[in-house]
Amino acid sequence: MQEQEAVKATQEIPEAYREMLSRSVTKSYTESDRHRLGMEPTPKVQVFRQGCWTLYRCGTEFASDYDPVLIIPSLINRNYILDLLPGHSLIEQMKLAGLDVFLIDWGDPDAGMGNYGFDQYVSKWVKRAVRQVKKITGKARVQLAGQCIGGMMATMYAAHPDLREDLSTLFLLTAPLDLADSGLLAQWTATEGFDVDKLTAAFQGLVPAHFFHASFPLLDPKNQLAKYRRLLENFEMPGFKEIWEALDIWGSDNVDFTKQAYTELISTLYQENAFYKGEYMVGGRKVDFKDIDVPILSLVARDDHVFTEKAAFAIHECKAAKKGRLDYHVIPAGHVSLIAAHPVRVHTYTLVREFLTRPEQLRTGAKKK
Amino acid sequence: MGEDIMKQWAENWEKLMGDHLEKLVHNEKFISEMSKSIAATMTGKAFYSKALDEQMAAMNLPSRTEIVKILQKLTDIEERLIDLTERFEDYVDAQQAKPAVKAAPAAEKQEAAAPARDAKARKQKK
Numbered sequence: 208m209q210e211q212e213a214v215k216a217t218q219e220i221p222e223a224y225r226e227m228l229s230r231s232v233t234k235s236y237t238e239s240d241r242h243r244l245g246m247e248p249t250p251k252v253q254v255f256r257q258g259c260w261t262l263y264r265c266g267t268e269f270a271s272d273y274d275p276v277l278i279i280p281s282l283i284n285r286n287y288i289l290d291l292l293p294g295h296s297l298i299e300q301m302k303l304a305g306l307d308v309f310l311i312d313w314g315d316p317d318a319g320m321g322n323y324g325f326d327q328y329v330s331k332w333v334k335r336a337v338r339q340v341k342k343i344t345g346k347a348r349v350q351l352a353g354q355c356i357g358g359m360m361a362t363m364y365a366a367h368p369d370l371r372e373d374l375s376t377l378f379l380l381t382a383p384l385d386l387a388d389s390g391l392l393a394q395w396t397a398t399e400g401f402d403v404d405k406l407t408a409a410f411q412g413l414v415p416a417h418f419f420h421a422s423f424p425l426l427d428p429k430n431q432l433a434k435y436r437r438l439l440e441n442f443e444m445p446g447f448k449e450i451w452e453a454l455d456i457w458g459s460d461n462v463d464f465t466k467q468a469y470t471e472l473i474s475t476l477y478q479e480n481a482f483y484k485g486e487y488m489v490g491g492r493k494v495d496f497k498d499i500d501v502p503i504l505s506l507v508a509r510d511d512h513v514f515t516e517k518a519a520f521a522i523h524e525c526k527a528a529k530k531g532r533l534d535y536h537v538i539p540a541g542h543v544s545l546i547a548a549h550p551v552r553v554h555t556y557t558l559v560r561e562f563l564t565r566p567e568q569l570r571t572g573a574k575k576k
Numbered sequence: 577m578g579e580d581i582m583k584q585w586a587e588n589w590e591k592l593m594g595d596h597l598e599k600l601v602h603n604e605k606f607i608s609e610m611s612k613s614i615a616a617t618m619t620g621k622a623f624y625s626k627a628l629d630e631q632m633a634a635m636n637l638p639s640r641t642e643i644v645k646i647l648q649k650l651t652d653i654e655e656r657l658i659d660l661t662e663r664f665e666d667y668v669d670a671q672q673a674k675p676a677v678k679a680a681p682a683a684e685k686q687e688a689a690a691p692a693r694d695a696k697a698r699k700q701k702k
Contacts, residue, residue, distance in 0.1 A: 257658055258651060319647030331655065338662065391601060400608040402615055410620035411644045428597035432590045 212323075223441055227452060228435060244453050248303060251310065253511060254431070255339045259314035262336050264307070264343070265298050271307040273564055274375045275344045277336055278310045281355035282328070282468060283419075285460050286312050289354065290452050291547045295318045297380075297559065304560040306566045311357075316465050317367070318412025324467035325476075329363045330370070330490030337364075337373050348375040350563055356472070358382020359482065362522075366494040376527055377527075378562065381504040381542055383518035385483040387478055390515045391426050394397075403473040407466055415471040416461035421499045427512035450548050484522060490532040499525040502532040504562040506555060511542045534562055 230236060241247070251263035256481035259526050278298070289310070290298040301308045309462025311333070340349050351374050358379040379484045386393055395401060407414055424431045441447040463474075476526075481487040485495035507519040516537060527533050536558055540549040546556075600606050629639040 317647065318644045321644065322648055395607050398604055398607040398611060400612040400615070405615035406618055409618045409625060411641060412639035425597070425601045428601060431592035432594050436586060436590065495676060
């Protein structure tokens with residue numbers, strides 16, 4: 208009897224839910240799914256391209272009273288988490304605030320880029336992107352924004368003695384700086400037997416996305432297990448399934464890592480914590496984030512499963528923070544939900560808009576007084 | 577009722593699995609063994625790739641390793657080319673910024689040379 212009732216209950220599950228489940232489990236998403244959901248709502252114009260990476264200018268109206276914003280996304284996932292769906296888009300909000308926004312798309316690296324690590328990304332490509340933005344807009348300085356690993360790269364740029372002059376502000380979104388004891392990833396990489404050279408010995412040029420993404424669901428196993436139940440429970444809630452599916456598409460759309468960048472991330476940045484210690488070299492010079500003196504906005508996710516808050520809190524040790532030029536906020540949300548999904552994202556958008564459009568004279572610490 | 581049974585079963589399963597996985601991913605011994613096992617697999621894969629490279633070389637065919645090396649060289653060349661282009665653009669920009677200072681004396685010189693040039697032209701006509 209109980210069995211029959213259980214079977215009946217299973218049959219009552221909506222067909223649309225079954226279809227979504229099937230697409231999610233098999234990861235059989237197509238371009239039409241992205242189109243159906245209206246993902247990446249902000250139009251983008253390609254302004255520069257080199258190899259696999261591209262620089263885009265977002266929107267259709269570019270006139271702005273503010274310094275242009277250049278966004279460095281993470282290397283691990285695609286950049287459209289910043290422009291996921293209408294109403295769930297950080298870039299859309301920046302455009303509404305009248306900002307001229309440029310976005311880097313790291314694209315799919317090829318095996319020929321295997322020798323390129325973070326040094327190349329920051330001292331050559333981000334520098335090149337900044338140069339293009341300055342040239343196109345005619346502005347002398349840029350507001351540099353970075354998300355996740357992209358935030359760490361933005362910090363490297365802002366700390367570099369030859370490059371920091373290009374920036375008027377720095378905006379960090381869930382950006383790790385101090386990677387010692389920064390969560391489960393740090394624990395894994397510190398484990399005896401975790402030898403990155405052996406782990407990547409078989410790869411030529413690239414470390415395939417499936418290799419390191421296999422471990423990502425394990426960072427938050429409870430959340431992974433609850434994800435399909437949550438979908439079913441909230442299936443009828445307006446807008447829930449769209450954002451759920453958009454996030455699932457993004458989460459399954461992974462990017463290969465250049466072998467050098469992967470090795471550096473694990474051994475130099477995680478195991479040696481070299482960037483935090485000020486020992487990391489970019490463009491032949493040591494970069495120490497404690498030297499950063501431009502106004503900073505740092506947004507941290509309280510429930511981040513990738514990095515703990517401690518990893519981002521280190522930004523308090525820089526010069527700007529000591530001069531009262533650091534806006535630091537811990538948002539009660541997850542690593543990406545603080546900008547894309549959770550209702551609290553509206554608060555995030557307000558903080559970002561307010562910081563990036565703040566007049567120069569209020570960026571010197573006057574606001575704090 | 578059936579729905580309740582399903583829900584309770586799912587909740588129990590989720591909790592049990594969640595707790596178990598949570599313990600597992602924090603277990604140093606498990607992580608260490610997993611890392612060693614993956615490293616051993618990868619070392620084997622690398623050994624196999626090397627053997628394959630040697631076979632390709634014996635057949636006088638380019639291996640993947642060699643193709644990747646060529647690709648890396650091409651990428652480096654592209655990088656240097658863009659570097660040079662940027663330097664050239666910077667140089668041109670700098671030169672274009674200068675004319676305001678340099679053009680004035682040059683124009684004066686041209687004007688000063690004009691009467692002499694005209695005289696020479698008249699002489700040639702004659």
